[in-house]
Amino acid sequence: MSVTPPVTASTLLRVDGLRTEFTTDQGPVTPVDGVGFTVAAGETLCLVGESGSGKSVSALSIMGLLAGNGRVTEGSVMFEGQDLAGLPEPELRRIRGHAIAMIFQEPMTSLNPVLTIGDQLAETMILHLGLTKAEARQRAIELLEKVGIPRAGAVVDDHPHRLSGGMRQRVMIAMALSCRPKLIIADEPTTALDVTIQAQILRLMRELSAETGTATIFITHDLGVVAEMADRVAVMYAGQVVEETDVYTLFDQPKHPYTVALLKSIPHITTPAGDRLTPISGSVPSLLHLPTGCRFRERCPHAMDRCATELPELRPLGGGVGEGEHSVRCWLYDETGTAVPA
Amino acid sequence: MTAVEDVGPLLQVRDLRRYYPIRKGVIARTVGQVRAVDGVSFDVYPGETVGIVGESGCGKSTTGRAVVRLEAPTAGSVLFDGTDIATLSPARMRRLRTELQMVFQDPYSSLNPQIRIGDLLAEPLIAHKRLDRAGARAKAAEMLATVGLPKLSLDRYPHELSGGMRQRVGIARALMLEPRLIVCDEPVSALDVSIQAQVLNLLKDLQGEFGLTYVFISHGLGAIKYISDRIVVMYLGKVMETATTAEIFARPRHPYTEILLDAYPEPDPRLRDRERIIVEGDVPSPANPPPGCVFHTRCPYAQDICRAEAPPLNAAGGARHQVACHFPLAQEAS
Numbered sequence: 118m119s120v121t122p123p124v125t126a127s128t129l130l131r132v133d134g135l136r137t138e139f140t141t142d143q144g145p146v147t148p149v150d151g152v153g154f155t156v157a158a159g160e161t162l163c164l165v166g167e168s169g170s171g172k173s174v175s176a177l178s179i180m181g182l183l184a185g186n187g188r189v190t191e192g193s194v195m196f197e198g199q200d201l202a203g204l205p206e207p208e209l210r211r212i213r214g215h216a217i218a219m220i221f222q223e224p225m226t227s228l229n230p231v232l233t234i235g236d237q238l239a240e241t242m243i244l245h246l247g248l249t250k251a252e253a254r255q256r257a258i259e260l261l262e263k264v265g266i267p268r269a270g271a272v273v274d275d276h277p278h279r280l281s282g283g284m285r286q287r288v289m290i291a292m293a294l295s296c297r298p299k300l301i302i303a304d305e306p307t308t309a310l311d312v313t314i315q316a317q318i319l320r321l322m323r324e325l326s327a328e329t330g331t332a333t334i335f336i337t338h339d340l341g342v343v344a345e346m347a348d349r350v351a352v353m354y355a356g357q358v359v360e361e362t363d364v365y366t367l368f369d370q371p372k373h374p375y376t377v378a379l380l381k382s383i384p385h386i387t388t389p390a391g392d393r394l395t396p397i398s399g400s401v402p403s404l405l406h407l408p409t410g411c412r413f414r415e416r417c418p419h420a421m422d423r424c425a426t427e428l429p430e431l432r433p434l435g436g437g438v439g440e441g442e443h444s445v446r447c448w449l450y451d452e453t454g455t456a457v458p459a
Numbered sequence: 460m461t462a463v464e465d466v467g468p469l470l471q472v473r474d475l476r477r478y479y480p481i482r483k484g485v486i487a488r489t490v491g492q493v494r495a496v497d498g499v500s501f502d503v504y505p506g507e508t509v510g511i512v513g514e515s516g517c518g519k520s521t522t523g524r525a526v527v528r529l530e531a532p533t534a535g536s537v538l539f540d541g542t543d544i545a546t547l548s549p550a551r552m553r554r555l556r557t558e559l560q561m562v563f564q565d566p567y568s569s570l571n572p573q574i575r576i577g578d579l580l581a582e583p584l585i586a587h588k589r590l591d592r593a594g595a596r597a598k599a600a601e602m603l604a605t606v607g608l609p610k611l612s613l614d615r616y617p618h619e620l621s622g623g624m625r626q627r628v629g630i631a632r633a634l635m636l637e638p639r640l641i642v643c644d645e646p647v648s649a650l651d652v653s654i655q656a657q658v659l660n661l662l663k664d665l666q667g668e669f670g671l672t673y674v675f676i677s678h679g680l681g682a683i684k685y686i687s688d689r690i691v692v693m694y695l696g697k698v699m700e701t702a703t704t705a706e707i708f709a710r711p712r713h714p715y716t717e718i719l720l721d722a723y724p725e726p727d728p729r730l731r732d733r734e735r736i737i738v739e740g741d742v743p744s745p746a747n748p749p750p751g752c753v754f755h756t757r758c759p760y761a762q763d764i765c766r767a768e769a770p771p772l773n774a775a776g777g778a779r780h781q782v783a784c785h786f787p788l789a790q791e792a793s
Contacts, residue, residue: 167651265739281741311514312678316722316737338652341681341724345731364728380726382656384681386708387725393663394685396656400621 129299129332130156130179135192135202137171137178146404148174150356152192153431156300161326161333163343163364166353169401172336175353176302178202179334180219181209196300215245218293222305224285228277234261234288235273238295245296260291265321283314287321294325301326304336319345340383344368352376355402355412358431362443372434372445374417411448423448468502469672470526470640475499475535475545477521481746493746495521497696498535500772503640508666508673510687510704512680512719516745517693523642523676527559528552539640557587560633564645566625570617576603576628577613583635598635605668606631606661623654630661634669642674647682659686680723684708689779692716695753696745698772702780712775712787715754752785760786 137149149171156162164172177183179194179201194201196217201209213219221227229237238260239253248256254273261269264287277285286306293301303322307315323346326333335346343350347364352373360373371377381395399416402408408415414424431446435455451457477496480489496518503509511519524530526537528544537545544555563569570579580602581595590598596613603612606627617625626646633641643662647655659682665671677683683690683704690707692700692715700713711717721735738757743749749756755765764785775782776790 167653283741311742312680312724313514313718313722313738314741315724317739319724320737339724340652340726344726344728345724347728368726368728379653382653383726384656384659384685385725385727386680386684386720386723387727387730389705389709394656394660396660397653398657400623400654401651 127157127159128155129158129197130334131193131195132175132179133193133195135175135178135194136190137174137183137187138190139184139187141186143405148356148404149178152353152356152358154351154358154361156332156334158299159326159330159332160348161335161346163347163350164334164336164353165338165340165343165350167338167401169355169404170353171356172353173304176219176304176334176336180213180217180302181206182213182219211245214241214298215296216298217300217302218296218298220286220289220293220301220303220306222308224282224289225277227289228285230277233274233276234280238273238288238292241292242295256295257291260295261288263294264288264291264325265317266291281314282310283317286310286318290318290321290325294329294331297329298331300332300334302334302336305338306335307342308337308339315342322346340379352379355407356404357412357446358444359413359446360444361431366443372443372450373413373447374419374449375413378416378418411446419449421448466505469505469540470503470674471536471538472502472522472526473500473536473538475522475525475537476533477518477525477530478533491746493744494696494748495745496525496532497745497748499693499696499698501691501698501701503672503674505639505672506666506670507688508675508686510683510690511674511676511693512678512683512690513693514678514719514742516695516742518696518745519676519678519693520644522693523561523644523674526640526674527561527642529561557583557636558639560636560638560641562626562629562633562641562643562646565649566622566629567617569629570625570632572617574616575613576615576617576620579617579628580632580635583632587636599631602631602634605634605665621654622650623657626650626658627661630658630665634665637669638671640672640674642676644676645678646675648677648679655682662686680719692719695743695748697753697769698781698783699754700775700780700782700784701772702775706780710790712780712782712790713754713784714758714760714788717788718757752783762786 133153135149135152138145138147152175166172178189189202235254235257238257242248242253242256258269258273261272266272266284266287307318337343349363350367351358352360354375360376371380378397382397384394397416410426410428411424414420429446429448431444434443434445434450449457475496476498478492478494481491481493483490499522511522513519521530525532532545536543577596577599580599584590584595584598600610600613603610608624608627647658650658675686687704689703691698694715699715711720718736718738736759740757743756751767752765752770755761770783770785772781772783775787
């Protein structure tokens with residue numbers, strides 16, 4: 118199966134061979150199929166992909182937050198020596214919101230509309246940190262100040278609907294930070310925001326992660342956001358990681374044909390106008406009708422016979438364990454990770 | 460740039476206003492107004508693409524809908540080829556309808572789910588051009604090929620197509636009546652990244668093929684830059700700046716334009732630590748816009764006059780560059 122990502126002293130989370138299945142009216146689908154990656158303490162890993170790539174389901178699988186018709190069927194989620202994939206719900210609940218916190222795209226649907234901001238912030242701190250009500254309220258105000266909410270002392274008694282979208286997302290970040298987590302999973306946290314507000318939130322998240330040393334899994338469809346936020350990037354396509362490397366290598370020397378094509382298809386604003394964008398032909402395959410072999414082959418300009426019959430594994434380039442800084446799931450690179458001559 | 464200077468504009472929007480009443484209570488008394496569009500003026504020349512960019516609530520979509528008369532303006536004029544469509548009678552508007560079409564953001568909610576693609580495309584020809592069904596279907600088949608869809612799609616329903624294909628249908632439908640002007644309202648925003656370029660390139664190709672004029676509305680600076688010849692930057696119902704695309708990106712004169720460009724997450728990690736201004740604060744409500752310049756509450760350069768007097772949209776040097784600012788940024792490259 119897939120290669121085991123290297124474990125180093127600083128590895129905080131190691132996801133290995135994760136497979137998540139959903140039962141649907143049209144039969145079972147596997148939106149996450151053999152996903153593996155690691156997150157080191159303090160680093161930001163971006164999971165980037167289009168709709169249906171499995172990036173959000175991967176996050177929900179890690180957190181044990183799958184809907185009733187979904188379950189993890191294979192793989193492990195090692196977090197600080199514990200496999201979260203096999204953990205019973207009560208133990209998982211102790212980790213969720215405490216050691217691992219989550220930020221969602223739409224803060225209004227993840228905040229309770231009938232509770233004040235302060236009560237919601239205090240709730241988790243009373244539960245997980247054993248603070249008293251007064252202590253929790255005081256710390257809630259401090260957290261609101263920390264995430265840049267003006268008049269924090271008054272906002273703490275407001276209800277969520279009184280705040281703008283950007284301010285609500287700041288509250289979500291405050292809530293995620295409240296129990297000093299080791300890992301934050303942020304799922305498209307700025308996608309619903311206007312671009313000037315997005316810039317504020319991205320800057321805030323970068324400052325906070327530098328200050329607190331919290332590791333982040335940042336899920337996005339936007340390669341611009343990846344360029345702003347990531348230390349490392351895992352590119353996902355149709356339920357699998359197809360390329361993983363550090364952010365500079367990804368943008369300078371992308372190897373997987375999907376990554377290469379994706380980068381050519383997006384407009385830049387700092388370069389003078391000119392080049393025509395090169396779109397990727399076709400569209401993302403349906404999970405119900407995945408192609409045989411490589412899942413990108415029907416849209417790939419380099420597809421070979423082998424791509425139709427055998428699914429490539431995610432393999433480190435340049436061969437050899439330890440040099441696995443750049444991994445690619447593509448038959449253009451052989452077992453030793455060197456480019457196959459055309 | 461395709462526009463020819465000595466040809467008059469195809470579209471002239473002048474001091475366009477669209478206010479919505481805020482009603483309260485059982486008798487729905489009007490207690491205020493949302494000034495969604497508050498005095499917008501711009502020109503569109505034949506064959507060019509004018510991009511309207513701005514954040515949510517800036518009035519860009521309302522402006523677009525007023526241009527094709529899906530909204531009746533509260534005040535102002537929309538001159539299309541010399542005819543003011545803001546005050547046109549319904550009968551005359553119906554005739555002009557063939558010349559002005561719209562492509563919407565979400566092709567799924569703008570296509571009737573119970574009608575096959577072939578009939579969706581044929582219907583306007585039957586209604587406006589009095590073609591018979593067979594003739595209209597033949598034209599529909601031709602148009603599908605033009606927008607890059609297989610002929611089989613004629614007998615498909617909208618839900619059977621992917622998002623990108625549905626948007627091609629939306630574009631095909633807008634083209635059926637051979638319009639001169641198409642307003643595209645966020646046409647790629649709902650599409651996956653890998654599909655957006657397909658649709659943007661299609662729009663460019665069709666413009667060349669049919670000599671179309673576009674008003675392209677988007678919050679996405681990347682798409683706006685790629686497709687537009689000229690750009691109108693809006694904020695809180697007003698035009699902040701308008702200029703050629705090259706000018707806007709190389710030499711923005713309005714502080715808001717500069718801030719918008721700075722906020723754009725450029726897909727290049729080496730630019731992440733570039734020097735830039737990130738403004739704090741939120742966009743004020745259009746129900747209660749600030750006095751003076753509407754941007755003064757977030758502007759890093761605001762002075763007393765900005766808080767008191769709204770700056771008019773003034774010429775700011777070459778190429779029809781206009782800016783609404785008391786203290787426009789220096790003309791050198793920023």
